[in-house]
Structures are given as C-alpha cells and as structure tokens.
Amino acid sequence: MEEHSHENDFHLIEQDGGYDTVGSIATNVADGFTMVAVGDLILSRPLTKYQHPGFDGIIKILRDADVTFGNLETNIFDIRSFRGSPQAEYGGAYLVSLPEIGPDLKAMGFNLMSRANNHTLDWGPEGMRETSQVLNQNGIIHAGAGENLAQAGAARFLETVRGRVALVSLASSFTPMSRAGDPAGEAPGRPGLYALRLTESIVVPPTMLENLRQVRDSLPNPSPDYKDLNRLGLAGVSFKSGDKAGYSFEADPRDVADILRNIRRGKQFSDFCIATNHAHEPGNWSHEPADYEQSFARRMIDAGADAYVGHGPHLLRGIEIYKGRPIFYSLGNFIYDQLRTPVGADMFEIYGKDPRVDTDAEVTVEEEAKGYPRAEGFVNALSAPVYYESIITVSRFEQNQLAELRLYPIELGYLKRFANRGVPRLAPAPQAQAILERLQKLSEPFGTEIAIDNNVGVIRLPPSSPR
Incomplete structure (x- = not known):
C-alpha cells in the first residue's frame, strides 16, 4: 500500500490499481465554529471559587467557544498520597497543582489541553500519570504525554457540535530524560512526552x-x-x-517525519486539527521565534493542521496567517500563578536557600527574579512586566475558512502582591493598546495586519483568501 498526495488537497491510497480518498486536509466544520487558544497555564490552586477582579469576563470568553485550548504546564496530584518524587532533572522549577484544578479547568471552559512541555516529568512518570487521570476524570481531552512514543504522539479527539477536533501536542523544549520512547524487541517503551529534537x-x-x-x-x-x-x-x-x-536550530528529520504523519492521521479522523508546540527557542528573552519554526509550522499546515499554536517563552510572539490558517508563534502566559508548594530540595540548593529556614515562596520569588538556572549561570529573569501581558485568541470559521480572528489583551496582575499575581483579566485601555501595538510590530514580518477596534485586535480575512 503506497501513499500519495495530490495538489496538497487530499491524501490518496493506491488500492487495486485505483485511488480512494482517505482524508481531506481541508477544514470541515459547521459555520460559526470558534476556537479559543491561550498560552501557558501555570497554576497551583482552583481559581473559579474566588472573586478575582475581572476573571468572570475571561471565563465568559473561554466558555463561548466550541474548543478552548491551553497548554497545561504543571502536574496535578495530592502530595499527601503521591508515590513519586521530584526528579533530579526538571524543567527549571517543580510545578505542581492541587487535584481540585481538574474540575476548576473544566469550569473555566477548557476542553482541550497540551501536555508536552519542559515540566511534563518534573515529578517523574508518576506525576505524569496522575495528571492524566485527573484530566480524564473531568472530561478534558489532552495530548502530548503517554506510556511510550506512539501514545505521546497520537492525536487525541474532542467531539463538538460543529465538528470533531484533533490535537497533536509536541515540545521542542524539554528535559532530555522526559522524551518518550517506543519498545524495541524485549526492551519496553519509555513513558514521557512527544519531542521534536533540535x-x-x-x-x-x-x-x-x-x-x-x-x-x-x-x-x-x-x-x-x-x-x-x-x-x-x-x-x-x-x-x-x-x-x-x-x-x-535544525529540526531532526526523523522527528519531523513522525510528527507530519501524526498530523496527517489526526486530520484523517477529524474535521479540524490543531498542532501545538512548546518552544522556548532561542530563549525566553526573544520576541522572535527560532529560525526553524516558520518552516516547521507551515509544514504542519500543509500536512493538515488547521491551526498551529506555539507557547513556551512566556511572552508574546507574532501571528502569521498561512493558507488561511492561523499560526501563533507564542501566546505567552495565560495563568502565571507562582504560589506553588512543594518546590523540591534541589531548588532550595540551587538558589542558595535552606528548607529549614527559608520558605517555598521565597525560593519561587528568587527563581522568578533570576530566571531558570543553567550550568553556566542564570538566564533571563521571568519577573519583568512583559511576562504578565498576553492575549486570548478567538478564531471564527465560516464556510470552512478563517473569517475573523479576535485578540483580547489580558494582564496578569504584575503589580499585585505575590499571593495574588498571575490571574488574568482584560487589560485596561492604555495597557491593551500597548499590548496590541507590540503584537502588531511582532506580526509585521509575517505580513499580518492587525486592526485595533475598541481595545481588541482584529484580523479579518476575505472569503476568497487562498487555501
């Protein structure tokens, strides 16, 4: 059985001298289909139980969409019954959330989440598995982590009233030991995340x-x-x-081929496919994506993805519209709640703190001020105001084409006390204007024009946009 492609419109399989269509790469959703996409969710506690100023307005946007996507950059478990341990190799900080996060995310409106990122295995396979269990119990579809490479890379599917949505989640920024592996002979597969090696x-x-x-x-x-x-x-x-x-950066061609295949498979069994990549490169200091990523994102679209959602550097990067589909190079932080505990003995040591004297919060403040540690020292600080400003994207499709993309600027309470920072609200007018003007400049190199209408960014596409 030999696979062919024809004019990039659909995939054909040769059978008995003829061809059968096995999966169009065209978008196939009902009119009015909407996708909300946000960036990183770093949270430790449920948020819907409290009256955070402006948070209700955020939840309304999330709940009004057919699919609401975010990157879950934490593990979820109860430390009192947890049987794993913090790993010697971790993603720069030990991220952990209470089990109540599961129903809380559902209450916010999230129904689709990526799992592949540099914190997937902060707490080992045990933390990864417990997180999966909590999401499963709350009906949140997730992709990017599994018991082996095939499971981690497989598309996962969300059923909506306007179409079936596939998600393929991968990470180019990850700790080396967290990469999933397939079995070979008598050697079993390795649990972990779906990786794109660079x-x-x-x-x-x-x-x-x-x-x-x-x-x-x-x-x-x-x-x-x-x-x-x-x-x-x-x-x-x-x-x-x-x-x-x-x-x-150069992407590993073996990984790229496997990812393209999973995108293709995901689209063959769905009406709408999302490809999402956790990519810090070239670093958290950069407002521009790494040099490999534009070509890579476009190849995902060509293979059948209807949207490419990037996250990882904790700040905004530009937006591109390619063949009528959105490419978000980074959506920054959506929730940046740093009130986490426990942080692990390794973090106390690397920041020069003593767990018998200092507190978890004091370690976290030190980590945010200096940035993630590396062998050669500390990289960029993560405490600047730019890391507390982002957007919510709402993509609306009509006649199977992206008709309008609305960008709602948010701010995450940079000036609030430590225990209250990180919860989003719609940004006030002057700040919203500044965020959108910055995004306009970041998107210019991609040929994207963003209008500003009443403090909301708008990208409108004519019905005849090329596909």
Missing part, C-alpha cells in the same frame, strides 16, 4: 569562525569534526558562519 548552532561572522578554528586546531589532538568550511565544532558546541551573531 540541533543548536551558534552563528558567528566568518572572521570569528576562522578565529575559533585556530583555537580548535591549537588544542592537543584536535578533532576536525566538520568538513564544511562554514561550520565547526569546538568543546561540544556547533558553530556556523552567518551574517550576524545569534542562534540557529
């Missing part, structure tokens, strides 16, 4: 590359591991020549 290179001007080559060649027993004169390796780091200094 090869990172540091880009330097040609003259600097030549200086680095001289450094390498002066070392005892040098190993010229790159024959290409425009690339070299030094001390385990890959360098390549470019116009200006920066970072470059």
Whole structure:
C-alpha cells in the first residue's frame, strides 16, 4: 500500500490499481465554529471559587467557544498520597497543582489541553500519570504525554457540535530524560512526552569562525569534526558562519517525519486539527521565534493542521496567517500563578536557600527574579512586566475558512502582591493598546495586519483568501 498526495488537497491510497480518498486536509466544520487558544497555564490552586477582579469576563470568553485550548504546564496530584518524587532533572522549577484544578479547568471552559512541555516529568512518570487521570476524570481531552512514543504522539479527539477536533501536542523544549520512547524487541517503551529534537548552532561572522578554528586546531589532538568550511565544532558546541551573531536550530528529520504523519492521521479522523508546540527557542528573552519554526509550522499546515499554536517563552510572539490558517508563534502566559508548594530540595540548593529556614515562596520569588538556572549561570529573569501581558485568541470559521480572528489583551496582575499575581483579566485601555501595538510590530514580518477596534485586535480575512 503506497501513499500519495495530490495538489496538497487530499491524501490518496493506491488500492487495486485505483485511488480512494482517505482524508481531506481541508477544514470541515459547521459555520460559526470558534476556537479559543491561550498560552501557558501555570497554576497551583482552583481559581473559579474566588472573586478575582475581572476573571468572570475571561471565563465568559473561554466558555463561548466550541474548543478552548491551553497548554497545561504543571502536574496535578495530592502530595499527601503521591508515590513519586521530584526528579533530579526538571524543567527549571517543580510545578505542581492541587487535584481540585481538574474540575476548576473544566469550569473555566477548557476542553482541550497540551501536555508536552519542559515540566511534563518534573515529578517523574508518576506525576505524569496522575495528571492524566485527573484530566480524564473531568472530561478534558489532552495530548502530548503517554506510556511510550506512539501514545505521546497520537492525536487525541474532542467531539463538538460543529465538528470533531484533533490535537497533536509536541515540545521542542524539554528535559532530555522526559522524551518518550517506543519498545524495541524485549526492551519496553519509555513513558514521557512527544519531542521534536533540535540541533543548536551558534552563528558567528566568518572572521570569528576562522578565529575559533585556530583555537580548535591549537588544542592537543584536535578533532576536525566538520568538513564544511562554514561550520565547526569546538568543546561540544556547533558553530556556523552567518551574517550576524545569534542562534540557529535544525529540526531532526526523523522527528519531523513522525510528527507530519501524526498530523496527517489526526486530520484523517477529524474535521479540524490543531498542532501545538512548546518552544522556548532561542530563549525566553526573544520576541522572535527560532529560525526553524516558520518552516516547521507551515509544514504542519500543509500536512493538515488547521491551526498551529506555539507557547513556551512566556511572552508574546507574532501571528502569521498561512493558507488561511492561523499560526501563533507564542501566546505567552495565560495563568502565571507562582504560589506553588512543594518546590523540591534541589531548588532550595540551587538558589542558595535552606528548607529549614527559608520558605517555598521565597525560593519561587528568587527563581522568578533570576530566571531558570543553567550550568553556566542564570538566564533571563521571568519577573519583568512583559511576562504578565498576553492575549486570548478567538478564531471564527465560516464556510470552512478563517473569517475573523479576535485578540483580547489580558494582564496578569504584575503589580499585585505575590499571593495574588498571575490571574488574568482584560487589560485596561492604555495597557491593551500597548499590548496590541507590540503584537502588531511582532506580526509585521509575517505580513499580518492587525486592526485595533475598541481595545481588541482584529484580523479579518476575505472569503476568497487562498487555501
């Protein structure tokens, strides 16, 4: 059985000398279908039980959609009965939420969530499994984590009145030991997340590359591991020549092929397919996506995805409309509730705190102020106001085309006390205007025009938009 594609409209399978259509990649939803998509949910406690100012307005937007999507960047379990442990390798902080989060997310309106991110295995496979159980018990469809690679990468499906929605969740930013694996012979599969592996290179001007080559060649027993004169390796780091200094990433072709297949399979069994990627690259400091991501996102659309939703760097990145489908390069934070406990002994140690003297909150404040730790020191701080500003996106489809995209600016209480920060509300007029103007500039390189109407961003597409 050999697979073919024809004009990128549908996939055909050769059978007995003829062809049968097995799955159109066109959108196939009823008129008025709406998708709400937001970014990272980092929360430790239920929020709907309290009267957070402005939060009711947020919930109304979430509940009014056919599908409401967010990235669940935490584990959910009761520490009093938990049988796992915080892992030596974790995503920069130990994220954990109370079991009451399950019904709370459902009450907010969420019915679809991604699980593949750098915190998926903060608490080991046990934490991953308990989180899955809580989501399952509350009827929230989730993808991106499983008992092996096939389960983690499989599309999961949400039934709505206007169409069946598929979700494929992956992460290019993840801890190495959290990557799921398939069984091989007698070796069992490995639980974990659906990963897109990237090869990172540091880009330097040609003259600097030549200086680095001289450094390498002066070392005892040098190993010229790159024959290409425009690339070299030094001390385990890959360098390549470019116009200006920066970072470059190449996606693993084996992972890309597997992801494309899962997108294709997901669309063949659904009316609407969402591809979502947790991608910090090139870093939480960057308002621009990594150089691999535009091509990768477009390939997801070409394979059958109706939307590509990026998240990870905790701040907004631009929006592109490709073949009439939305590409969100990062939707920033939606809930950024840092009131978490316990944080794990490793975090006390790395931030110079003593669990017999200092509190979990004091460790968390230190982590937010300095940023996630790496071997070479601390990277960007996560406490700047920009990490507390984001948007809610509402995509509306008519005649199986994206007709309108509305962008609601939100702010997450940056100026509030620590225990009350991180809960979203619609941003007041001056702040909303500033958020949308920033998003306009970030989206310009992608050819996207965002109008501002009464403090709401609007992208309108004519019915004849190319598909």
